[in-house]
Amino acid sequence: MEAKDADLSKLKIDRSEKSRNPDSNRNMIIGTVTGLVVVAVILFFTFRSTFTTGIEVKLTTAVTQSPSQTNASLTASGYIVAQRKAAVASKGTGRLIWLGVVEGDKVKKGQIIGRLEDNDIRALLDQAKANLLLTKADLKDAENSYNREKALLKTGSATKMEVDAAEARYLRVLASMDVAKANISSQEIAVENMLIRAPFDGTVLTKNADIGEIVSPLGASVTSRAAIVTMADMSSLEVEADVSESNIEKIKVNQQSDIVLDAYPDKSYEGYVSKIIPTADRSKATVMVKVGFKHYDERVLPEMSAKVLFLSDKPKDEVKDEKPALIVPMTSVAKRDGRDVVYLVKDEKAIEVPVTIGRKFNAYLEITSGISDGDKVIDKITDQIKNGIKVKVQ
Numbered sequence: 001m002e003a004k005d006a007d008l009s010k011l012k013i014d015r016s017e018k019s020r021n022p023d024s025n026r027n028m029i030i031g032t033v034t035g036l037v038v039v040a041v042i043l044f045f046t047f048r049s050t051f052t053t054g055i056e057v058k059l060t061t062a063v064t065q066s067p068s069q070t071n072a073s074l075t076a077s078g079y080i081v082a083q084r085k086a087a088v089a090s091k092g093t094g095r096l097i098w099l100g101v102v103e104g105d106k107v108k109k110g111q112i113i114g115r116l117e118d119n120d121i122r123a124l125l126d127q128a129k130a131n132l133l134l135t136k137a138d139l140k141d142a143e144n145s146y147n148r149e150k151a152l153l154k155t156g157s158a159t160k161m162e163v164d165a166a167e168a169r170y171l172r173v174l175a176s177m178d179v180a181k182a183n184i185s186s187q188e189i190a191v192e193n194m195l196i197r198a199p200f201d202g203t204v205l206t207k208n209a210d211i212g213e214i215v216s217p218l219g220a221s222v223t224s225r226a227a228i229v230t231m232a233d234m235s236s237l238e239v240e241a242d243v244s245e246s247n248i249e250k251i252k253v254n255q256q257s258d259i260v261l262d263a264y265p266d267k268s269y270e271g272y273v274s275k276i277i278p279t280a281d282r283s284k285a286t287v288m289v290k291v292g293f294k295h296y297d298e299r300v301l302p303e304m305s306a307k308v309l310f311l312s313d314k315p316k317d318e319v320k321d322e323k324p325a326l327i328v329p330m331t332s333v334a335k336r337d338g339r340d341v342v343y344l345v346k347d348e349k350a351i352e353v354p355v356t357i358g359r360k361f362n363a364y365l366e367i368t369s370g371i372s373d374g375d376k377v378i379d380k381i382t383d384q385i386k387n388g389i390k391v392k393v394q
Contacts, residue, residue, distance in 0.1 A: 054390035078241030082232035
């Protein structure tokens with residue numbers, strides 16, 4: 001075939017719609033859409049696991065307490081307060097030159113615990129005593145003169161006017177004697193006021209002044225102190241607790257209670273309601289209740305925080321003798337696969353922990369193994385709470 005007879009039009013690429021493969025285009029579209037859907041699903045679950053807030057839960061603490069404490073009808077918090085407490089100051093004003101106590105010292109009523117500088121007052125006391133001696137000499141002279149004039153009057157050697165003058169002088173000196181004695185008493189009181197004595201038997205809590213400082217009975221200023229120490233009668237300690245107005249009807253005078261110090265949660269003290277203050281705090285809607293100790297030891301100190309459990313009934317002796325138990329609310333224990341479990345929270349996830357159940361105390365259960373005192377577990381477990389699920393603590 002000659003070159004001039006060749007059909008060159010057959011070498012052109014056919015770009016018409018008829019030349020395309022419809023099945024290939026359809027597969028490409030389906031693949032693209034499927035890929036986008038897969039990416040969207042992956043992104044959805046990724047963002048969901050990252051930004052979800054989780055199930056809201058409340059935590060409760062596993063605590064060790066006596067069985068009698070589970071019989072509480074109400075619980076309140078408060079502070080230990082000494083019902084007999086004083087900031088001890090002097091009656092006089094002066095420089096503190098001696099302080100005989102420090103924090104923690106026990107003192108007796110009337111014991112001298114401090115002394116102020118009193119040189120000027122003692123000088124005035126010495127002067128008053130000297131004046132008294134001088135007055136006594138004048139009184140002796142005036143008395144002799146009066147007696148002599150009375151004797152001369154009987155013999156006619158003296159006039160009635162001279163006797164009256166001698167008597168008046170004697171009476172004036174006698175009055176001066178009383179003034180001198182009163183002045184001595186005043187200066188002795190002033191000296192006594194420079195001594196600082198304990199007003200009652202108690203313990204020194206704080207030291208408020210140092211030697212060399214000015215002490216004033218009228219109040220402290222930049223250059224003076226109002227008191228040298230603060231002391232309290234440690235036998236008058238009580239817990240002052242605020243009880244909500246809505247619960248005050250559950251409290252009665254002499255009601256039995258248990259007192260647990262936050263500093264020593266493993267120890268409880270028997271107490272009783274000593275007084276319900278007959279007024280409410282408007283801002284807090286609470287009523288103050290004072291709870292006395294039946295007995296306590298040296299670990300109980302003023303201003304310690306405490307928890308008071310008001311008991312509904314007087315605990316039986318056999319219950320009081322039982323050993324303390326580690327307890328949690330019944331709502332904190334659930335059944336999972338035939339096991340008793342509780343849930344701890346770690347890294348915002350619920351962690352399932354198998355436990356062994358012991359005795360039942362009203363709305364509480366004893367936990368004999370699995371968790372320890374102070375562990376925080378999820379309260380009010382629902383079916384949604386499962387091992388590893390994300391949670392948010394309220």
